[in-house]
């Protein structure tokens with residue numbers, strides 16, 4: 001299926017803005033200014049407001065299948081421990097559990113991360129989600145806030 005981005009490039013559409021994001025924003029009564037370009041990458045990501053729920057559900061389904069398969073294939077002598085068989089977790093939810101707090105405090109882990117973190121390019125579509133406070137993008141992204 002040709003995307004709005006492609007159709008705009010070949011002169012068949014006026015705007016490359018994502019049509020699914022537009023419909024979603026219009027249904028919420030929000031501005032349609034600054035829509036992301038409708039590319040295959042965009043509509044297959046959770047960054048697309050129109051498909052975010054579907055893409056996220058697909059991700060969780062695939063993750064659950066992979067995780068269950070890895071757990072089922074685990075050898076009895078394996079030292080791997082599957083800690084989130086019940087659900088997917090992020091660092092923030094893991095560090096609410098006593099067994100992780102025994103490893104180190106959340107604050108100690110944060111200090112270690114600051115030392116070892118390799119700068120990662122901020123993803124523009126994630127900016128609003130994680131950049132709650134100035135300079136908080138990577139910390140919030142890591143903790144899944």
Ligand SMILES: [Zn+2]
Pocket residue numbers: 018019020021022036042043047048049050051
């Ligand atoms: Zn979109």
